[in-house]
Amino acid sequence: MAYRAEPPDGGWGWMVVLSAFFQSALVFGVLRSFGVFFVEFVAAFEEPAARVSWIASIGIAVQQFGSPVGSALSTKFGPRPVVMTGGILAALGMLLASFATSLTHLYLSIGLLSGSGWALTFTPTLACLSRYFSRRRSLATGLALTGVGLSSFAFAPLFQWLLNHYAWRGALLLVSALSLHLVACGALLRPLSLAEDPVVGGPRAQITSLLRHGPFLRYTIALTLINTGYFIPYVHLVAHLRDLGWDPLPAAFLLSVAAISDLVGRVASGWLGDAVPGPVARLLMLWTTLTGVILALYPVAEAPTGLVALTVAYGFTSGALTPVAFSVLPELVGTGKIYCGLGLVQMVESIGGLLGAPLSGYFRDVTGNYTASFVVAGTFLLAGSGVLITLPHFFCFSAPTSKPQDHVTEALDTKVPLPEEGLGED
Amino acid sequence: MGCCSSSGGWCMKVVLGQLTPGRAETPAVLADEAPVVTAGHPNDPQPVEVRGADVSMGTWQSPDRSSILGVRRLKKPAAPFTSLPVQEEITTTKYSNLSLESHNISVTAAPYTSLPVQEEMMTKYSNLSLESHSISMTENSSMPVEKNITLERPSNVELTCQFTSGDLNSVNVTWKKGDTLLEDNYLVNATGSILYTQYRVAVIDSKQMGSYSCFFGKKKQQKGTFNLKVPEVNGKTKPLITYVGDSVVLMCKCQDCLPLNWTWYGGNGSVQVPIGVPVNDKHVISRKHANETSLKITQLSEDDQGTYWCHAIFELGESEGHVELVVLSYLVPLKAFCAIVAEVVLLVTIILLFEMYTQKKKKPSDDGKEFEQGEELKLDDSNGIENSGPRHRKNESMGQ
Numbered sequence: 001m002a003y004r005a006e007p008p009d010g011g012w013g014w015m016v017v018l019s020a021f022f023q024s025a026l027v028f029g030v031l032r033s034f035g036v037f038f039v040e041f042v043a044a045f046e047e048p049a050a051r052v053s054w055i056a057s058i059g060i061a062v063q064q065f066g067s068p069v070g071s072a073l074s075t076k077f078g079p080r081p082v083v084m085t086g087g088i089l090a091a092l093g094m095l096l097a098s099f100a101t102s103l104t105h106l107y108l109s110i111g112l113l114s115g116s117g118w119a120l121t122f123t124p125t126l127a128c129l130s131r132y133f134s135r136r137r138s139l140a141t142g143l144a145l146t147g148v149g150l151s152s153f154a155f156a157p158l159f160q161w162l163l164n165h166y167a168w169r170g171a172l173l174l175v176s177a178l179s180l181h182l183v184a185c186g187a188l189l190r191p192l193s194l195a196e197d198p199v200v201g202g203p204r205a206q207i208t209s210l211l212r213h214g215p216f217l218r219y220t221i222a223l224t225l226i227n228t229g230y231f232i233p234y235v236h237l238v239a240h241l242r243d244l245g246w247d248p249l250p251a252a253f254l255l256s257v258a259a260i261s262d263l264v265g266r267v268a269s270g271w272l273g274d275a276v277p278g279p280v281a282r283l284l285m286l287w288t289t290l291t292g293v294i295l296a297l298y299p300v301a302e303a304p305t306g307l308v309a310l311t312v313a314y315g316f317t318s319g320a321l322t323p324v325a326f327s328v329l330p331e332l333v334g335t336g337k338i339y340c341g342l343g344l345v346q347m348v349e350s351i352g353g354l355l356g357a358p359l360s361g362y363f364r365d366v367t368g369n370y371t372a373s374f375v376v377a378g379t380f381l382l383a384g385s386g387v388l389i390t391l392p393h394f395f396c397f398s399a400p401t402s403k404p405q406d407h408v409t410e411a412l413d414t415k416v417p418l419p420e421e422g423l424g425e426d
Numbered sequence: 427m428g429c430c431s432s433s434g435g436w437c438m439k440v441v442l443g444q445l446t447p448g449r450a451e452t453p454a455v456l457a458d459e460a461p462v463v464t465a466g467h468p469n470d471p472q473p474v475e476v477r478g479a480d481v482s483m484g485t486w487q488s489p490d491r492s493s494i495l496g497v498r499r500l501k502k503p504a505a506p507f508t509s510l511p512v513q514e515e516i517t518t519t520k521y522s523n524l525s526l527e528s529h530n531i532s533v534t535a536a537p538y539t540s541l542p543v544q545e546e547m548m549t550k551y552s553n554l555s556l557e558s559h560s561i562s563m564t565e566n567s568s569m570p571v572e573k574n575i576t577l578e579r580p581s582n583v584e585l586t587c588q589f590t591s592g593d594l595n596s597v598n599v600t601w602k603k604g605d606t607l608l609e610d611n612y613l614v615n616a617t618g619s620i621l622y623t624q625y626r627v628a629v630i631d632s633k634q635m636g637s638y639s640c641f642f643g644k645k646k647q648q649k650g651t652f653n654l655k656v657p658e659v660n661g662k663t664k665p666l667i668t669y670v671g672d673s674v675v676l677m678c679k680c681q682d683c684l685p686l687n688w689t690w691y692g693g694n695g696s697v698q699v700p701i702g703v704p705v706n707d708k709h710v711i712s713r714k715h716a717n718e719t720s721l722k723i724t725q726l727s728e729d730d731q732g733t734y735w736c737h738a739i740f741e742l743g744e745s746e747g748h749v750e751l752v753v754l755s756y757l758v759p760l761k762a763f764c765a766i767v768a769e770v771v772l773l774v775t776i777i778l779l780f781e782m783y784t785q786k787k788k789k790p791s792d793d794g795k796e797f798e799q800g801e802e803l804k805l806d807d808s809n810g811i812e813n814s815g816p817r818h819r820k821n822e823s824m825g826q
Contacts, residue, residue, distance in 0.1 A: 083772075164664065165667065166667060166669070166758070166759045167667035167668060167669065167754075169669065169759075170667075170669075170754070170758065170759035171759075172762050173759045173760070173762075174759060174762055174763060174766070176763070177762070177763045177766035177767055177770075178766070180766070180767060180770045181770055181773075183770060183774055184770050184773040184774050184777065186776055187773075187774045189778040190781060234766055355612070
């Protein structure tokens, strides 16, 4: 059994990027475009809108809280079987949903079943991607995550077309077939054995050591704070614009503009993250601080030009912080523990995501406009970036920390004592 | 003492009911003007006289403006603007639940001038509501002006056209319903350079609905049209997709209207067949709100496909909407589903076969964790010796 000393940084890795691209499209694109089905469900089951929107909420919650399970299973069995099983579960959930006779059926089939399927796919794929790349990790992650934005553009009209031609039952059947492509994406995830794999041990050992890892815990707190503020503008921007007197069509158009600048930001930041030497955490702090400042400026902007400029800038910076956020983790914990690490981070930060929107809505109800909620979102982001400063090697300007050998060394050094001959790889 | 005494003015006799004795009350109000006050009689239903020069022309309403007591208006003269001896005529109305609809077409609201013409009062159908609509046009209007009026229940309709021109002398005014020339029931008035003409009609059934046009002009005729229609009914513009064995609810509704009845028809092409009569299990017509109707069809089959019409029946006519129903069999999406699943299976097979093909080294394992890419051979060889330690440890640590 032979292990690689460093990630390949290319080669089959680009196929993994392709797989991750389609997976983020099929998981998050489907989730985001599900609003199209919303209207049909309200009419078909004669239920109020609030109860129907629980379907998506349950799906998202299961996907996020189930991430550690997906990660632990990937550590044990490798990402490929886990992701393929996840794809089958997600498709099965949609298939059963097409036969639903009540809203509860939809909660269980789409929410629970498809949600667990998604939990088994997304996190292991991103972790696998981080293992395949080191020098170009941020760029690869950025490219893969563009799948989310592009699919939102494509799937919403596609789902509407399906609804017009097949009604919601037929459309769900075909979305199930679409989700089955996750299995094909999973097949692309060739397992990779890296040098630190045997060192870090099985899932239980990894999780225990992670929970005692100071920088990891601080990073998790930082990401949770960031996540709390991150989603608020997405949820409240259109409502804020309508409050200021915008018509629905220009407001929706502005959201599309933000989505485009989000895409550009992801790729640009991915490239930048690899090009700039030093810990990626600094770039994350830069983008997070910028996003926080922009959000805090929102209440001040009244003129349409100011709002458009702020929205474009917000789209860019918030998109920019996503690939970098995923790239910090391998630097912290090493690629050996990436599966479990990513799973834990996703689970904890999702708490922030779930709390953010209702908190902002509460502020809106209490104060009467969105000023307080935007400022609070900005504050959370700035607090998160403040915590990031406490990460190790943050202020080392000349530390060449991006060499994978050092990661192995660090991982081996700090986690498990080794005899000397295990370190002589370079 | 009789009304219309020799004082020269004229008065209206209105039976109003009882006024509070000794209190000054307003028994009648000129539309759009301040109320006229008169003292009340002690508790008797005597007619109240409103007299004086302030009984001017126009519409007199009860103080709360809910009833019309009488109208003083100008009768159409035999020839325009001739000075005939004034013949004034007032009739009081017996019904007190009137409201007047006055359709006035005008750019600027200019008051009626009193020309010495005959007066006439409209009393028939005075327990109907009154609708007023107006159009304005100038001498040089290039397009004919149209106004659509939606009527649901019988009412008195007052249509006014206003024509602005420099030279009003030889302007001929005519009214037409459709293509039929109308002889009476309209009057003409002029102020400066604006000419008004007003047509009144009591719309009680569908025979009075249609297009009414006023024509001005000598050489170049200007036309203004009022289209009287029943309210529109909306079905669905997109076809409804359903599957065999399902049940579906087709709905039609109209905005702010109260049809007397709704009926449903189905059919292919242009033939309409009544549905729901006699009452059966398959088609159930119900009406949750007054302005909507729903047809529920159960146990759908492909024969139920086609267009369904809903007719709203008003006193003044009928209005219809349509809904298109498409019934698919489950096989239609199922075929697409199976095709896509087959494609996915094919993709997975290709990917896995490709991987096995490019393996230079094959190692037996049940989860493929030890598979590697061929070009990394060199690197791994050099690490092989050093990795024996970690490998050894992995076996130990995996044993937990």
